[in-house]
Amino acid sequence: MADLMNSDVFLAFCTYATIVILKMMFMAPLTGYFRFTRKAFSNWEDTAMSKNPEARKKMLQTNPDVERVRRCHLNDLENIIPFVVIGLLYALTGPDLSTALLHFRVFVGSRFIHTASYVLALPQPSRGLSWVVGMITTFSMAYRVLTTALYL
Amino acid sequence: MADLMNSDVFLAFCTYATIVILKMMFMAPLTGYFRFTRKAFSNWEDTAMSKNPEARKKMLQTNPDVERVRRCHLNDLENIIPFVVIGLLYALTGPDLSTALLHFRVFVGSRFIHTASYVLALPQPSRGLSWVVGMITTFSMAYRVLTTALYL
Amino acid sequence: MADLMNSDVFLAFCTYATIVILKMMFMAPLTGYFRFTRKAFSNWEDTAMSKNPEARKKMLQTNPDVERVRRCHLNDLENIIPFVVIGLLYALTGPDLSTALLHFRVFVGSRFIHTASYVLALPQPSRGLSWVVGMITTFSMAYRVLTTALYL
Numbered sequence: 001m002a003d004l005m006n007s008d009v010f011l012a013f014c015t016y017a018t019i020v021i022l023k024m025m026f027m028a029p030l031t032g033y034f035r036f037t038r039k040a041f042s043n044w045e046d047t048a049m050s051k052n053p054e055a056r057k058k059m060l061q062t063n064p065d066v067e068r069v070r071r072c073h074l075n076d077l078e079n080i081i082p083f084v085v086i087g088l089l090y091a092l093t094g095p096d097l098s099t100a101l102l103h104f105r106v107f108v109g110s111r112f113i114h115t116a117s118y119v120l121a122l123p124q125p126s127r128g129l130s131w132v133v134g135m136i137t138t139f140s141m142a143y144r145v146l147t148t149a150l151y152l
Numbered sequence: 153m154a155d156l157m158n159s160d161v162f163l164a165f166c167t168y169a170t171i172v173i174l175k176m177m178f179m180a181p182l183t184g185y186f187r188f189t190r191k192a193f194s195n196w197e198d199t200a201m202s203k204n205p206e207a208r209k210k211m212l213q214t215n216p217d218v219e220r221v222r223r224c225h226l227n228d229l230e231n232i233i234p235f236v237v238i239g240l241l242y243a244l245t246g247p248d249l250s251t252a253l254l255h256f257r258v259f260v261g262s263r264f265i266h267t268a269s270y271v272l273a274l275p276q277p278s279r280g281l282s283w284v285v286g287m288i289t290t291f292s293m294a295y296r297v298l299t300t301a302l303y304l
Numbered sequence: 305m306a307d308l309m310n311s312d313v314f315l316a317f318c319t320y321a322t323i324v325i326l327k328m329m330f331m332a333p334l335t336g337y338f339r340f341t342r343k344a345f346s347n348w349e350d351t352a353m354s355k356n357p358e359a360r361k362k363m364l365q366t367n368p369d370v371e372r373v374r375r376c377h378l379n380d381l382e383n384i385i386p387f388v389v390i391g392l393l394y395a396l397t398g399p400d401l402s403t404a405l406l407h408f409r410v411f412v413g414s415r416f417i418h419t420a421s422y423v424l425a426l427p428q429p430s431r432g433l434s435w436v437v438g439m440i441t442t443f444s445m446a447y448r449v450l451t452t453a454l455y456l
Contacts, residue, residue: 011303017237081385142325149309149315149318163453197431
């Protein structure tokens with residue numbers, strides 16, 4: 001156990017993986033914020049702040065801002081979790097510290113830019129580019145895992 | 153390899169992570185159950201139990217019960233996977249066994265309560281509270297990971 | 305660190321986990337392909353290839369082909385991530401190499417068949433069966449984790 005934690009690459013992985021997972025988790029309160037300010041809920045029991053059944057029914061709506069944050073959250077799940085899984089295996093293949101740090105930093109940076117581009121609806125290709133950069137980083141780590149640890 | 157499995161904290165992590173992942177996987181057959189009993193499918197090829205094209209078209213509907221279980225499943229993905237990732241790194245930082253068990257038990261308990269609150273549509277704040285408790289548990293573990301293993 | 309990578313079971317896990325995660329990531333460009341060929345987008349800023357506001361509004365539509373690939377992607381998240389988490393813990397319990405390879409190969413094969421069945425809309429039960437086979441494989445690994453490493 002202590003062995004893993006003596007490796008700088010593994011410590012760096014722990015740090016960046018935790019940061020990017022926390023970023024992903026932050027999308028949930030952000031969804032909640034938009035749900036409350038836009039009064040747009042999915043569940044009947046979530047509208048109990050109003051006593052008027054008509055008003056409650058109206059709150060069961062979809063709202064473009066809420067849906068935008070939800071799409072961003074789902075995109076995080078689709079990209080950040082592969083990074084964490086492949087990044088963990090990559091860290092175990094013993095890469096150079098500087099190469100590993102480059103991968104981790106580029107990925108985490110790209111996801112922060114992606115979230116900003118998505119939530120603020122910045123013009124393309126800001127969101128598309130940040131997504132592609134994250135994908136390429138993960139592919140590059142997967143390439144090293146497959147060339148170092150291939151056992152079919 | 154044997155080293156990790158000699159650590160009680162790591163064994164506890166394996167146990168609770170497996171239990172809560174199995175709980176998450178259980179949402180899939182539950183969705184299937186509601187799809188079949190409510191006759192609400194998303195894919196044309198899933199409606200082949202009927203030979204009548206009109207009846208098949210009607211089965212391509214959304215149903216509130218199915219959507220509720222699907223939202224619960226997605227919420228599980230958004231919360232349980234961060235727990236598993238951060239919990240794994242947390243277990244590797246060598247916390248006290250009793251502190252680690254507390255984190256794992258509170259999180260897993262909160263997610264079972266969350267699922268019951270969601271699927272049975274219990275009045276708020278049962279679902280909201282159980283969700284917040286799970287988030288706080290994960291944040292607490294992330295805090296330890298970042299303070300123990302920080303390498304930027 | 306080197307210890308883990310000296311285990312054939314762990315190397316096999318790295319290989320199959322990376323392959324199946326790459327397969328999951330491939331769903332994202334596939335969604336993009338269908339979005340562009342079907343002209344069906346979710347975000348206003350994604351429709352900027354047209355200058356005509358009327359044409360752009362029309363592109364903000366849902367398309368059955370896009371939705372099908374997105375459902376397949378979500379199903380991957382719901383099934384492949386549990387496999388990766390439980391498979392990692394399973395690999396650490398020190399199973400026989402041949403048993404482990406059987407689990408990994410059956411799971412990864414079942415998910416490729418699942419994706420083909422879903423995207424090509426093959427008649428049931430091809431998709432249902434491949435999904436069940438993947439679930440059973442993951443359950444079987446979870447059973448070994450819980451019987452080997454139980455610490456409640």
